[in-house]
């Protein structure tokens with residue numbers, strides 16, 4: 376509902392603060408769609424270590440007001456062998472279980488030995504209840520998304536109705552969104568420069584299977600979140616931080632201060648990812 380004096384422009388509401396109820400709801404519920412845990416093997420994406428283990432990781436999220444999230448293992452992202460990503464996914468399962476209700480686990484593989492990779496995705500779904508794949512980062516171990524092997528990963532994600540989160544450049548993003556219209560894809564990051572940001576928003580707007588998470592570059596440019604919501608709609612824009620690399624509370628601050636309706640901010644901060652997870656699997 377509009378407060379007296381608030382100015383409504385289409386679905387933008389300028390000057391409307393969150394109601395006390397919405398503030399309470401948001402504090403209870405902020406859900407981060409993009410978290411990398413510090414691995415038990417010492418692997419950690421943080422450039423200078425300040426949160427070295429799970430208790431420190433969780434304590435920092437508490438400080439930032441992030442109550443829940445999807446977690447994946449950097450051990451899996453950097454895997455040189457299938458055994459590496461299996462170990463990474465096992466530690467995710469362990470922590471998703473230890474922090475039940477707080478974290479949902481995500482499976483990460485590399486597609487080099489594709490049969491083993493597909494088996495691991497199935498096992499993570501069946502044995503650990505993971506309905507999320509990724510974040511996949513092909514640049515870390517040097518694979519491509521335009522190969523028959525990657526198409527197998529996409530097909531299995533579609534068949535099992537999993538959400539798949541893929542770090543891409545604009546060209547890869549365009550191609551995946553077009554080729555796999557029945558797959559729920561989350562593309563992290565708005566983009567590093569103006570052209571990239573506008574192109575990435577346009578691709579997500581056009582493909583109803585696509586979503587964007589707000590982690591990384593782009594969110595710090597005031598107005599870009601509002602543009603994303605205007606072009607895409609509020610239902611396919613997700614809060615994500617990329618912690619342990621990036622600061623979770625910076626993105627939250629931009630969402631809270633944005634010229635959006637209270638309802639849209641709630642969708643971004645937790646409802647959209649809840650809906651994706653509820654529909655998956």
Ligand SMILES: [Zn+2]
Pocket residue numbers: 409411510563617
């Ligand atoms: Zn990431």
